[in-house]
Amino acid sequence: MKTLRVTTEAFQGADGIDAFREIFGREILGIEIDPLDGHPLDINLTLRSLPGVAMAAGTLSPMRNRHTSALLDNDDVVLVVMQNGVGEVSQYGRVATVNEGEAVLTANGAEATFIGRTATRVINLRLSRSLLSSHVAEIDDLVARPIPRDNRVLQFLAGYATMLNDQAALATPDLRNMVASHLHDMAALLLGGSGGRGAHEQGLRAVRLRAIKEHIRARIGHHDLTLANVARSQQISESYLRQLLADGGTTFTDFVLAGRLARAHRMLIDPGHADRSISAVAFEAGFGDLSYFNRTFRRRYGATPTDVRMGAPRADGE
The missing domain is CATH 1.10.10.60 (Homeodomain-like)
Structure with a gap:
């Protein structure tokens, strides 16, 4: 799994910040970065890449990031999860305020602006439009429309994204492909919003079960692999874990x-x-x-x- 740390720590003075904005801003992130209201530029992000998925997670000082026409190079979509702070996204003539715990979808194929009004902590998930489009109709209609923090799929997706921090669990290509596929499944569920509440709940249970099985498979040789540990890692109760496995026709011990x-x-x-x-x-x-x-x-x-x-x-x- 490819990993890159993006930070302003080593870039000092006006010349250093200009170099950072060129190398990491324009060439790597594809954005114009401007500090907001005199705040010093302070960026600390970890970028991770999986098949069809890229994640940037970390902290940003107050700033304005612009995805300009000169920097457009793909039509993927990016799900921005605001873990802390407040941001504002402008795209397709829509303006969305994104509060702590909320999320918003943006499109890489069109000009956009993100303003961090405060210091923020974010998770940005870059997802393949082609993989999502077969499950989500009219993706662009969902851009710049906030997703509320109490959305259960969003909560699960944000928690699951932290699996990308576990290098050992993603040591093989098969596991990386499974996690990338799983992230797209969850994003499709989050953005789809069709089929009614029953279908929504069923989809959430399905992606949870996949996450549980992937977690167990990745640690199958560990002697401390217990139902309690797996439930804790997935942030669910032991009884709910047993129920999900039973729905899949197995038990924890048998699996x-x-x-x-x-x-x-x-x-x-x-x-x-x-x-x-x-x-x-x-x-x-x-x-x-x-x-x-x-x-x-x-x-x-x-x-x-x-x-x-x-x-x-x-x-x-x-």
């Missing part, structure tokens, strides 16, 4: 066991892990009891771990 057995099986048939003992494979897959591992593995695959390993291709081709 974790299946994931750990699958991980052990992959290791046993991988010549690159041939030097590991069966007990080491079991431990790395998340099992603490070797006899339990052997018993459940044989029940799942109809063979012992040793049988599976002996039947796997050898690294030397023999």
